Amino acid sequence: MNGIHPVSGARQIGAPVIQAVGMNIAAALRVRRRGYAGWTGAVNTDYDPLDPATAAQPFDAYRGLYASGRVHYNPRRATWILSRHDDIRAALRNTDAITSTQGVTRMKISAPILVLTDGADHARMRRQVQPGFTKGAMSDWQPMADRLARELVADLIANPGCDVVSRLATPFPIRMIAHILGIPPGDVDRFRSWSEDGVGVMNAALTPAGLRQAFGGIRAIAALRRYFSEQLAAGRLTGTDTVLGRLVDHNEDGELSDDELFFFAMLLLFAGNETTTNLIGGMFDTLAHNPEQFAMIRDHPELIPGAVEEQLRYSTPIQNLYRYTRTDYRVGEVTIPSGSRLLLAFGAANRDPDVFDDPDTYRANRNPHSHIAFGYGAHMCIGAALTRMEGQAVLRELTSQAAAITAVGSTTWSTNTSLRGPTHLPIRLTPA
Ligand code: HEM
Structure with a gap:
């Protein structure tokens, strides 16, 4: 099966690989349009992050990538792939060659927002938002995180067999963001419902139901927009202990408009909600299936920060992001041509066997400091x-309130191409 791919020129290896004869003409044309017809030494792969089954369980595919080379190319998706820890970090450092300004997802998009800028523009925007996330801010918000965790874990104990995703992992980050934004308690329920619907836009599929979801999401964002305008006009949401208030107080680049404040609030909602839900849901799944690890953390609560770090490595809530090359970019013997779409498989890098010993095992005491679940370099989370x-x-409350976590049904995993986590996980907590 090994050989040179007649269209892409890339080397093909072992089964299953994309066969040139089986490749459809549209895909071949896409490859041609991208100017990728010569030998580059990349290994052709049929690893497809858009395939729902692969997105739900990508780990076999990752093992296949490590075994077969440093740089892969999927001709059907016209996508280059990096999966090794060192290679992804090097790519993230080199924003001259590998840019975020053309998008960080499969869809090419440019917009003047933090995550889609590079260089001086990015540094300026980052300076604007950083005051919102200082140590002082964290200590202001800690009591709320503790209180919410206590209440929601107690609620799980009181409802054996309930779905931990809808009962704790989803409401927890949204209620935290509502608190951080200073949404008055009486408005939190509608804020939550708009937020959940609004964030749903990102996952909407191209099906009739998906389109309905997308329209619902757009309506919810419009409602959030109206709500923010009214609140900001009335001088609310910018108190000293809110994230927007901190931005206003520390901004050095002239006054922030209400639009800018609203966009920042949206950035928090979109970047911080589902990711955290996936982390927390993943933590319950891991600990339910590794009871000896849960027992170890209970016996040694000093392991809690490291156990969360290991969970970040192990579940990697953002499994991949994209970049676009703006010059030819060399990785080992391979040159990725300028103008290519490049997938950075964070989830694979976090299980790179050259960096993490026995990478598919969760070890609460591993201390995986070099994981890249939060990205790396200028755009780090x-x-x-x-x-x-x-x-x-959440882990502190779990270990103090519960003696054991039992999964009372199987976990359903999301099939989203990039954001991965449980969507349903019925559990029972045995009270401590
Ligand atoms: C488990 C939770 C989270 C994970 C796994 C995560 C992961 C990431 C990753 C991988 C990036 C890098 C993006 C890139 O390189 O293009 C990033 C950037 C970012 N994250 Fe997070 N994130 C999480 C939670 C949050 C939260 C809670 C917030 C805010 C409330 C947030 C706000 C942001 C923002 C604003 C950026 C853009 C930074 C920049 O472009 O300079 N994230 N995050």
Whole structure:
């Protein structure tokens, strides 16, 4: 089966691989349009992050990628793939060659928002938002994280067999963001419902139901927009202990408009909700299936911060993001041509056997400091400290309130191409 791919010029290896004869003409044309017809030494692969079954369980595919080379190419998706830890970090460092300005997902998109800028523009925007996430901010928000974790874990104990995703992993980050934004308690329920519907836009499929979901999401974002305008006009949401208030107080680049404040609030909702839900849901799945690890954390609560770090590595809530090359980019013997779409498989890098010993095993005491679940380099997650605070608060409450976690049904995993986590996980907590 090994040989040179007649269209892409890439080397083919072992089964299953994309066969040139089986490749459809549209895909071949796409490959041609991208100017990728010569030998580059990349290994052709049929690893397809868009395939729902692969997205739900990508780990066999990752093992196949490590075994077969450093740089892969999927001709059907016209996508280059990096999966090794060192290669992905090097790519994330080199924003001259590998840019975020043309999008970080499969869809090419440019917009003047933090995650889609590079260089000086990015540094300026990052300076604007950083005051929202200082140590002082974290300590202001810690009591809320602790209280929410206590209430929601107690609620799980009181409802054996309930779905931990809808009962705790979903409401926890949304209620934290509502708190951080200073949404008055009486408005939290409608804020939550708009937020959940609004974030749903990102997952909407191209089906009639998906389109209905997308329209519902757009309506919800419009409702959030109206709500923010009214609140900001009335001088609310910018108190000193809110995230927007901190931005206004520390902004050095002139006054922030209401539009800018609204977009920042949306960025928090979109970047911080489902990711944290996936982390927390993943933590319940892991601990339910590794009871000896849960027992170890209960016996040694000092392991809690490291156990959350290991969960970040192990579940990697953002499994991959894209970049686009703006010059030819060399990785080992392979040159990825300028103008290519490049997938960075964070989930694979976090299980790279050259970096993490026995990578498919969760070890609460591993201390995996070099994981890249929050990305790496200039765009590294600004919500990392908040996420850690939330994950640790939940784990602290779990270990103090529960003696054991039992999965009372199987876990359903999302089939989203990039954001991975449980969508349903019925559990029972044995009270401590
Ligand atoms: C488990 C939870 C989370 C994970 C796994 C995660 C992961 C990531 C990753 C991988 C990036 C890098 C994006 C890139 O390189 O293009 C990122 C950036 C970012 N994250 Fe998070 N994130 C999480 C939670 C949060 C939270 C709670 C917030 C805010 C409330 C947040 C806000 C952001 C923002 C604003 C960026 C863009 C930073 C920039 O472009 O400079 N994230 N996150």
